[in-house]
Amino acid sequence: MRRKLLLSLVLIFALSLGSMTFAQLESKLEGHWARNEIDKTFMAYYFPYMAKNSFEGFEPNTGTTKQDFTLSLISLFRDRGYEVSGLGDPGILTRRDMASIIGSRLVETGFAIDGSHQLPFTDISSMSEAEKGYLSLLHQLGIVKGESNSVFNPIRRLSQVEAVVLVQRLDGVLKKQNEISFQVTNNEQSYDKQEEMATMIGEDKVTLIITKEFPTPGYSLEIEKIVRENELFRIHFRIDQPDPDMIYPQVITYQTLTVEIPKAELGEPPYNFVVEGFRITD
Structure with a gap:
């Protein structure tokens, strides 16, 4: 429910910005390498200081502060179910700072640095071993790609547009990390x-037995993914409607899925599973 409310608020906020606001954002990104990478709604929600007053404060190639960047980062981690350590100072944010800020918090949440991963960058000799470790983690996860195949440029100030793109990539990593593996062992229809x-x-x-009602036969029910969200596990369905050219009896049908989940991925009970129309804790 919290996540649904959050998404609703994000949507309302985005809509309140208006098409003219996004037109101004598009204008600022005209011809920029990140134009097609920026998710406008994501940016408006997690970087409100850039979106304020019709994106007046957004200048793609201008830097941001450690404090502003860390605020955006902590907000995202919390939305993905992780509590991480506090705010940064108001000083300027360099690319080496960024690597430590994101990397250290990923380690806090359980990500491990692979010491065997080789960084391709030839300009990072001034970075400490700890900084290189965090950068290695971000590079391996696909969050950081460098200015080129061999250049990272650690001392350059991180630009606003880079900050947005990096946090978007981090979001993709956290979403994937939160997905729970499962196996559907049975799918049957009844009346x-x-x-x-x-x-x-x-x-x-842990075995789930889920029964969902449909107005006629012909519906297809599948589970797309199971995702950890804070203290609950949300089950995402995919439901395909019957072929409109087919004639089905007007009789209520039920589809029952039996789903097995490795207990090791869930941790210790109780488990709070949520799907549309259901909520159960065991």
Whole structure:
């Protein structure tokens, strides 16, 4: 519910900006390398100081501060279910600072630095071993790609547009990290059940039995993904409607999915599973 409310607020905020606001953003990004990489709604929500007054404060190649960047970063981590350490100072933010700020918080959340990963950059000799470790983690995860294949430019100030793109890439990594593996072991249709969801906790797996109601036969029900969100696990369905050219009896049907999830990925119970129309804690 919290995530749904958050998305609704983001959408309302984005709509309140108006088409003219986004037109001004597009104008500032005209001809810029990041024009097609920026998610406008994402930027408006996580970088409000840039979006304020119709993106008046957004200058793609101008730098930002450690404090502003860290505020955006902590907000994203919290939305993805992670609590990370506090704010940065108001000083200027260099690219080496950025690597440490993101990398250290990824390590806080359980990401490990792979000491065998080779960085391609030839201009990082001035960075400490700790800084290189954080940069290596970001490079391996695809968050940092460098100015070129061999140049990172650690002392240059991080630009506003780079800050947005990096946090967007981080978001993709956190979303993927939060996805839970699962296996659907049975999918059956019936006519005499009721909508419900039940869980059974075994020694090494958790089994979900989910039954959903449909107005006619012909619907297809699949699980696209299961994602950890703060203290709950959200199940995302994919539902395909019947072929409109087919004639189906007007009878209520039920589809029941049996889903197995490795217990090791969920941690210790209780487990709070949420799908549209259901919420159950075991």
